[in-house]
Amino acid sequence: MPRANAAASAAAITAIAPASCFAETGGTVSLPYLRTVLDYGEAAGIAPADQLAMAGLDPALLDGAGGPAARVRAASYLALLDGLAHAAGDALAGLHAGARFRPRHYAEMGYVVLTTPTVREAILQGIRYEVLANDIGRTRLHETAQGAWMTWEALHGPLSRHAHELHMATWICFARWLLGDGHFAERIEFPHAPPPGGHADEYAQVFGCPVVFNAPRHAMHIAPALLARPSMQADAQMQAQMARIAQAQLRALEAGGTGEIAQARAFIGGALHRGEVPIAAVAAHLRLPVRTLQRRLQAQGLSYSALVDGVRRLKAEHYLADPAISLAQLAMLLGFSEQSAFSHAFKRWTQETPNAWRRRLLGGARG
Numbered sequence: 001m002p003r004a005n006a007a008a009s010a011a012a013i014t015a016i017a018p019a020s021c022f023a024e025t026g027g028t029v030s031l032p033y034l035r036t037v038l039d040y041g042e043a044a045g046i047a048p049a050d051q052l053a054m055a056g057l058d059p060a061l062l063d064g065a066g067g068p069a070a071r072v073r074a075a076s077y078l079a080l081l082d083g084l085a086h087a088a089g090d091a092l093a094g095l096h097a098g099a100r101f102r103p104r105h106y107a108e109m110g111y112v113v114l115t116t117p118t119v120r121e122a123i124l125q126g127i128r129y130e131v132l133a134n135d136i137g138r139t140r141l142h143e144t145a146q147g148a149w150m151t152w153e154a155l156h157g158p159l160s161r162h163a164h165e166l167h168m169a170t171w172i173c174f175a176r177w178l179l180g181d182g183h184f185a186e187r188i189e190f191p192h193a194p195p196p197g198g199h200a201d202e203y204a205q206v207f208g209c210p211v212v213f214n215a216p217r218h219a220m221h222i223a224p225a226l227l228a229r230p231s232m233q234a235d236a237q238m239q240a241q242m243a244r245i246a247q248a249q250l251r252a253l254e255a256g257g258t259g260e261i262a263q264a265r266a267f268i269g270g271a272l273h274r275g276e277v278p279i280a281a282v283a284a285h286l287r288l289p290v291r292t293l294q295r296r297l298q299a300q301g302l303s304y305s306a307l308v309d310g311v312r313r314l315k316a317e318h319y320l321a322d323p324a325i326s327l328a329q330l331a332m333l334l335g336f337s338e339q340s341a342f343s344h345a346f347k348r349w350t351q352e353t354p355n356a357w358r359r360r361l362l363g364g365a366r367g
Helices: 006-014 031-043 048-054 059-063 074-088 093-099 103-114 119-128 161-179 200-207 224-228 236-255 259-274 279-286 290-299 304-320 327-333 339-350 354-366
Strands: 028-030 071-073 137-143 148-154 185-189 219-222
Touching (some): 028 031, 031 093, 071 074, 093 161, 093 200, 103 236, 119 224, 148 161, 148 224, 290 304, 304 327, 304 354, 327 339, 327 354
Antiparallel strands (some): 185 219
């Protein structure tokens, strides 16, 4: 990895495009996830405080100024990645940062994934708690008779090449911790063009498989048989402990946001049993114009539909823990017009059907 000298990196920092260049990209990332980039930059000779300044962020974040649940806007994260590529003279900054990924960069969620019994369960747990690390993209696992693959779709706007390559490299790191050294992926697909010069050898070193650029999606193809393989790091006791912490963090995150957004969540949760809750009703409850509420949601990296989905998912998981509540009743309580609409939404959120989720949850409770 290129190493920047102090004078060169300081000069480069002042020349970087500000986060406003990525203003259209919403969402946030956690501080541990941001540390993936900061650790890479520090290894390249750029102090973490200088990196934060590069992206227009307060260096006091390093001292916990924002609290343990502090989040960083996606625009600042993307600006940091681009800035480091320039300052370190590394055209593959995202790839190299992702290749240095460690479980601590996902905090408790990382250890939930790492200690699950099988690769499939690790992926599903990662999907369940993904928002704790970032909500700039959504991961999905696809399984057919012909093969299996994971996709990652940007949620709030376009992401840079560096962001895509960092995230893909983190998947490979997890695979190696779960299965040991060896080739996990059969093919990698990126939606962006290759960097100037190609760098085929460096992509091969990180991924160990063919890499396709200008593809229609961000995807990793894997052999279906690998999904059933046991994790080398499986630890039921640690997994249960870390999952409890991660679940509490998820509830706190979904209940958080600004005071007005927390009020919006509470209002939606109390009104869902009457059916769909239009944004105009929420805005009226908050005594805000609809456009103002939309802007404030956007500032938190949210759309109104994502806000409602978050409330519904949290309540669905709560109701599914009670076997006395039928799926038809549950769908009505969450404001769905019919059970099939709820089942479709729940599978989109969790990659599981409501019945499968309930069986797994209640089976584990009995065990």
